[in-house]
Amino acid sequence: MKTLLIVAHGSRRESSNEEVRELTARVSDNASLAVDEVVVAFLEFASPSISTAMNNCLAKGADEVVVLPYFLSAGNHVVEDIPRAANAVLEQWPEKGVTILPHIGANVAMAQLISGSC
């Protein structure tokens, strides 16, 4: 079983966190998805944390967690904090796997998404 974990920064503004939760639900509704479930985690200001979310998924039977940093550019959170948090959880589950995807801003389709906005 494979889980997609969307990791967002998190905001003091609860409506921003809710926006990411709703997006996660929309991704989860996509029938052609290559994973079995989609969950969200936040680095700061909102729950669940990466640790809580990953442990939940792994305890429920996920064999692999695919982590998508929902960030537009590769700052410290993307380069250091997210991999460190994910790998720390994985140390407790040596038989499981984690894949950390490039942050969403690095997706080659982002230019197309922007072009279609205007």
Add this chain to the structure above:
Amino acid sequence: MKTLLIVAHGSRRESSNEEVRELTARVSDNASLAVDEVVVAFLEFASPSISTAMNNCLAKGADEVVVLPYFLSAGNHVVEDIPRAANAVLEQWPEKGVTILPHIGANVAMAQLISGSC
């Protein structure tokens, strides 16, 4: 003449700012684009500012600036800072127009972009 202004937060990490500049160049290369030019501005930590970028475009002959907040969620920067900065510039150019698009995280295609990542 119509200009797309991509407004990013800006980072102390220059490689993050460069990433947004490169993305802007890729958007600009899109032949089917509905605008005449694409430029970038930053709220903090990088240049040009919204004011400088918009004034440059308008002085060069743009009649309308379409502002795309390159943010994943609707925090204060999206809700208040970007519209305020754009409207302040427009007060100096009463014959010109500005359209502020929803932030990129609100684009309905974002769920599809995420789904395609994994």
